[in-house]
Amino acid sequence: MVVPLEHVIALSMILFSIGVLGVLFRRNAITIFMSIELMLNAVNLALVGFSRYYNSVDGQVFVFLVMTLAAAEVAVGLAIIIALYRNRQTVNIDEINLMKN
């Protein structure tokens, strides 16, 4: 491998943590959605690293399926956000509290 597996996992951890912090800190639904994409990519990177390390194609098949899932998720999620914006005129998740209480 180019670098030890631990470094790939460390990079994946850092990217995943940035994504988690983005979801927890930001209030804009679109930015939160982009952070979710970041987390999916961090996991993909770890899977590719393990696939290279164990010399097996299984990890790459998982990455392939995760990419399919991400495409479906983005299409439905952005449709939901646009429908939400049409109804409430906002994408700030603090103001979207229809189901609170």
Next chain:
Amino acid sequence: MSLSFLFYLTATIAVASAIFVVLNKNAIYSAILLVLCFFALAVLYLLLEAYFLAVLEVFIYAGAIMVLFLFAIMLLNLGREDALPKFLYLQRALSVLMVALFFLGIILIMSYEPGMLHQPDDTFSAGGIHVLGRALFSKYLLPFEVASLLLLVALIGTVYLAKRKI
């Protein structure tokens, strides 16, 4: 320039652009920086010898998904987000603590169980499209078909959500 140096350089670019994606107040800049992050990840896939996945990363993420994001951002006319109205200090402290615990857990696992990872095989032959395609259509045929069903469900759901009245 050795390949490991290229790996660390690209990793730095990926982490820096990811941080700016999260910190930037303007959603358009966040999306553009996320494209940069995806390109950096594609280079990392190339260095890890996953050639077909690197191509897919650029096609699907940087090409299709981010175009959809930019389309949505411009459709909703999201400019600069106002300065965060109320700072939830407790929530932020707790989320940083949670991420620190996550780091600690993985570092503990990796340091206490060194025998968990066996020695790597140095010849690698699973990066190209031949091996991946063979695995997808034999061992992983059922997940592949379920993925196509998932895409169909997403298509129908999106068309329903796009209707005027929901």
